[in-house]
Amino acid sequence: MSYPRFKEQLQRNAVALISVFIAVSSLSYNSWRNEKSEYNRNQRMASFEVLLKLGELRELVYHLHYDQDTVGDDAARTGWATVFTIRDLTQVLEDPLPTAATSLHGTWDEHWDALGSDKASKTAIEAEIDTMRDITLKMLQKLD
DSSP states (O other): OOOOOHHHHHHHTHHHHHHHHHHHHHHHHHHHHHHHHHHHHHHHHHHHHHHHHHHHHHHHHHHHHHTOOOOOHHHHHHHHHHHHHHHHHGGGSOTTHHHHHHHHHHHHHHHGGGTTTOHHHHHHHHHHHHHHHHHHHHHHHTOO
């Protein structure tokens, strides 16, 4: 009994082998694309939330500064909650957003209590908000 040679088996089964190669390649690409799409979706959702929270924080800063309100317990709690939420949301985002959120937290900690009376405090916090906003928008633009 003679066994078919390897070359002959390849010729006879070429279509099947090509089909298996295409199926494995397609499955690999599809899995990679799904992972990339999920990553991008998560980055977008967290970024949009960060932008919304930055807007809320900017509104609070303007309210406290321009309306000359004193920083009471309610405004302080709102500001701190917003800053903590921003910092938490950025933990799932790419660098440098987590670093920028930590910087915003430090600036808020240093300046929040003088917002009603000190223009430098408003300017410092506003600069951090602008920096984070710019970084977030650039990150969103480079997503696939």
